[in-house]
Amino acid sequence: MSHLPLDQILLGDCVETLGQLPPDSVDLIFADPPYNLQLRQELWRPNLTRVDGVDDAWDRFSDFAAYDTFTEAWLRACRRVLKDTGTMWVIGTYHNIFRIGRLMQDLDFWILNDIIWVKSNPMPNFRGVRFTNAHETLIWAQKKRGARYTFNYHAMKQLNDGQQMRSDWHIPLCTGNERLRVNGQKAHATQKPEALLYRIILACTNPGDVVLDPFFGSGTTGAVAKRLSRHWIGIEQEKTYVDIACARIEAVRPAPIESLMLPNPRRQERVPFGALLECGLIQPGQLLYLDPGGQTSAIVLADGSLRYGELVGSIHQVASYLRGAPCNGWEHWYYDDAESGKRCSINILREKIRKLEQG
Numbered sequence: 001m002s003h004l005p006l007d008q009i010l011l012g013d014c015v016e017t018l019g020q021l022p023p024d025s026v027d028l029i030f031a032d033p034p035y036n037l038q039l040r041q042e043l044w045r046p047n048l049t050r051v052d053g054v055d056d057a058w059d060r061f062s063d064f065a066a067y068d069t070f071t072e073a074w075l076r077a078c079r080r081v082l083k084d085t086g087t088m089w090v091i092g093t094y095h096n097i098f099r100i101g102r103l104m105q106d107l108d109f110w111i112l113n114d115i116i117w118v119k120s121n122p123m124p125n126f127r128g129v130r131f132t133n134a135h136e137t138l139i140w141a142q143k144k145r146g147a148r149y150t151f152n153y154h155a156m157k158q159l160n161d162g163q164q165m166r167s168d169w170h171i172p173l174c175t176g177n178e179r180l181r182v183n184g185q186k187a188h189a190t191q192k193p194e195a196l197l198y199r200i201i202l203a204c205t206n207p208g209d210v211v212l213d214p215f216f217g218s219g220t221t222g223a224v225a226k227r228l229s230r231h232w233i234g235i236e237q238e239k240t241y242v243d244i245a246c247a248r249i250e251a252v253r254p255a256p257i258e259s260l261m262l263p264n265p266r267r268q269e270r271v272p273f274g275a276l277l278e279c280g281l282i283q284p285g286q287l288l289y290l291d292p293g294g295q296t297s298a299i300v301l302a303d304g305s306l307r308y309g310e311l312v313g314s315i316h317q318v319a320s321y322l323r324g325a326p327c328n329g330w331e332h333w334y335y336d337d338a339e340s341g342k343r344c345s346i347n348i349l350r351e352k353i354r355k356l357e358q359g
Contacts, residue, residue, distance in 0.1 A: 004021065004022065004233065007226070009235075009245055009246060015073045022081070023080050026210050026212045026233070027150070028201070030212075031090045036061050067099065068103065071096075077214075078212075084147050087140060089200055090139045116136075120171070122135075123173075152264065154262075155264070159199070159202070192220050194223065202228060207229040212235075216235055216245055217236065219244065228254070229254045282335065282346070285299060286335065287300070292343050306318045315332075315346075316329040330347050333345070
C-alpha cells in the first residue's frame, strides 16, 4: 500500500498487514496483544458456574520462546510504521508485560512511563490461592529517544480536576451496556473500557492524527478515535470481530470539532519577561514576590533579570534557586498591583502582552 487506509479495518495477520503499510506514517499505536495466559484448567465460581475466561486459540502458544518470537515480530512491524515523533502503548498482565518490556528496550523503544490500570471492579480470585489480580500494566514508549512527541499534559491535568495526572489510573472493567454481547455471550473476551482509550488518545494525539491498533478485536480503539475526530486503522485476523467492530464504529458520532480544540499554554506565543518592562507593565527596581502572601522578594533589573542577594538570573533561574527545584518563573512570581491593591501573578501581565500582539 502506497497510502494509508484511513478509518478502515484490515482483515489479516498483523505482521503481514503492517508490512504493507508505508513506513513512518502513524502517530500513535495502541496494542492489546494476546496475554499468553497459559491456562491449564477451567475456573469455577463457588456457586459452580464456569468463569468465562480467555481460552481462545489466539491466546495459546507452545512455550515462552514461541511467544517471544511472535512478540518481537509484531513490535518490529509496529516500529517501522510509527513516526519518529510517535508513541506506542502496550497493555498486558504479569503473564506477558515484562517479556514485552524487555523486547521493546531491545528494539530501541524508549520507555516514557508504565501506567497501572487499577480495576475498581476486578474479578475475584475464586480459588483463594493468590491475591486478587486487580490491575493491568501499560507501557508508554516513544520510537526515538529525545524526539518531540505529543503529550497533552494540560488536558490530562484538567481531566483530573486540575491535579497532575498520575500513573495509577482507577477505571472500572468494561461491563453493563458497554460490554458487547452476541447471543448473550461476550463478543470478545478482553474488550477494554472506552474510558481507558479515551485517556490515552486524548493524551497522545491531536484531531486528525492517525491511531493504529494491530489487535483490533471489538474495535474500542477505533470507536474512541472516531469520537475524538482522530483517524484510525485497525488490523484484525478474526472475521467475526471485524464485523462486530464495523457495526460498533458505524454507530459512533464524532464530537463537534470546536469541542476538541483544547487550550494548551505550551502552544501559545512565547513572551520574554523583558517585554513587560518595555511596555511599562513592570518597572526597573520593582519587587517581585515568590508567593501571593509571602515576603521572599527579588528586585527587577532593567534588562529583565532578577536580583536576589548576590544571585542574578532570569525569572526562572531565581525561582528555581529559591524553590530548590526547576520551575517555570511565570507560575511563581507575583507583583503588587497599585490599582487593585492586590498581589497578582505576573502571568496576568503576560496575557496582556499577548492580547496587544494579537491586535
